[in-house]
Amino acid sequence: xxxxxxxxxxxxxxxxxxxxxxxxxxxxxxxxxxxxxxxxxxxxxxxxxxxxxxxxxxxxxxxxxxxxxxxxxxxxxxxxxxxxxxxxxxxxxxxxxxxxxxxxxxxxxxxxxxxxxxxxxxxxxxxxxxxxxxxxxxxxxxxxxxxxxxxxxxxxxxxxxxxxxxxxxxxxxxxxxxxxxxxxxxxxxxxxxxxxxxxxxxxxxxxxxxxxxxxxxxxxxxxxxxxxxxxxxxxxxxxxxxxxxxxxxxxxxxxxxxxxxxxxxxxxxxxxxxxxxxxxxxxxxxxxxxxxxxxxxxxxxxxxxxxxxxxxxxxx
Numbered sequence: 001x002x003x004x005x006x007x008x009x010x011x012x013x014x015x016x017x018x019x020x021x022x023x024x025x026x027x028x029x030x031x032x033x034x035x036x037x038x039x040x041x042x043x044x045x046x047x048x049x050x051x052x053x054x055x056x057x058x059x060x061x062x063x064x065x066x067x068x069x070x071x072x073x074x075x076x077x078x079x080x081x082x083x084x085x086x087x088x089x090x091x092x093x094x095x096x097x098x099x100x101x102x103x104x105x106x107x108x109x110x111x112x113x114x115x116x117x118x119x120x121x122x123x124x125x126x127x128x129x130x131x132x133x134x135x136x137x138x139x140x141x142x143x144x145x146x147x148x149x150x151x152x153x154x155x156x157x158x159x160x161x162x163x164x165x166x167x168x169x170x171x172x173x174x175x176x177x178x179x180x181x182x183x184x185x186x187x188x189x190x191x192x193x194x195x196x197x198x199x200x201x202x203x204x205x206x207x208x209x210x211x212x213x214x215x216x217x218x219x220x221x222x223x224x225x226x227x228x229x230x231x232x233x234x235x236x237x238x239x240x241x242x243x244x245x246x247x248x249x250x251x252x253x254x255x256x257x258x259x260x261x262x263x264x265x266x267x268x269x270x271x272x273x274x275x276x277x278x279x280x281x282x283x284x285x286x287x288x289x290x291x292x293x294x295x296x297x298x299x300x301x302x303x304x305x306x307x308x309x310x311x312x313x314x315x316x
C-alpha cells in the first residue's frame with residue numbers, strides 16, 4: 001500500500017473550522033465481505049479490527065454530554081460487528097437517530113439473514129451502496145455477482161417497507177468506477193430511479209453521488225497506474241469555494257474502532273489528527289468539541305464540482 005499522505009500534504013486546502021457537532025460517525029470496524037477497489041477504508045474479509053462494547057458506551061456518554069442525536073454507522077460492513085444490534089437498539093431507545101451504511105450483499109451472507117428485518121424493526125435509516133445501475137460496472141468495481149446480490153437485497157428491503165414507508169428511508173450511494181468525478185447527482189438520480197424501477201421494481205428515496213478519495217486502496221491504485229497526480233489536480237481544478245460551508249466535517253466527528261476521534265472518515269484512514277496529540281472519546285467527556293479541522297489535498301474531493309459528502313452532493 002502506497003503512503004499518499006506526503007503527496008496530499010503538498011497541496012494547501014482552505015482553512016475551515018467546525019461549527020457544531022450533530023453526528024458521531026462510528027466506524028465499527030474494517031471487516032467486510034467485499035474488497036472494493038475504491039474503498040477508502042481498505043476493508044475486507046481478513047480485517048480483524050472491530051469496535052468493542054466499552055468504546056460504544058463511551059460514544060453514548062459523549063453523545064449525551066454534547067447533545068449528539070445522530071449515529072452514522074459505517075465500516076467495513078458495520079453489521080459484521082458482533083455488538084451491532086445491541087448498539088442500534090440502545091441508540092434508538094435513547095432517542096438517537098441511526099443511519100446504517102449498508103453493503104447490501106451482507107444480507108445474503110450466511111449468518112446475516114437477520115439484517116433487513118432488524119433494520120426495519122428498529123426503523124433505521126439505510127444508506128445502501130450501489131455504485132451503478134449497470135451490472136457490468138458494479139461487478140467490475142466490487143466483484144462478480146455483487147450486482148445481482150445487491151438487487152435481491154434491495155428488493156427485500158422494499159418488501160419490508162423501505163423506500164415507501166416515510167419512516168424507513170432508503171438512500172443509494174453511487175461511486176465512479178475510475179479516476180473521474182461523479183456526474184450531476186440530480187440527473188443521475190432520475191436515471192437510477194427509472195431504470196431500477198423498470199428493470200427490478202426497486203424504489204428508493206434519494207441518491208448520494210460520492211467522489212472517490214485518493215487515499216488507501218484507491219489512492220494506491222492511482223499511484224500504481226501513474227494517475228495519482230492527474231486525479232488530484234482534477235479535484236483541485238474543480239474546487240468550488242461555495243461548497244466549503246456544507247462539508248460534513250463542520251458538523252461531524254469520525255470515531256475509529258478504537259475510540260480515537262478524527263474530523264472525518266478520510267482523515268481517520270490517513271491518521272490525520274487536527275490536535276497536537278491523538279484525541280480519544282474519553283477526552284471529550286471533559287473537553288469541548290475541537291473547532292480546528294485538519295486539511296490536506298484529499299479534501300478537494302469534498303469540494304470539487306458539485307461537492308461530495310456523506311450525504312451526497314453539496315451543490316444543487
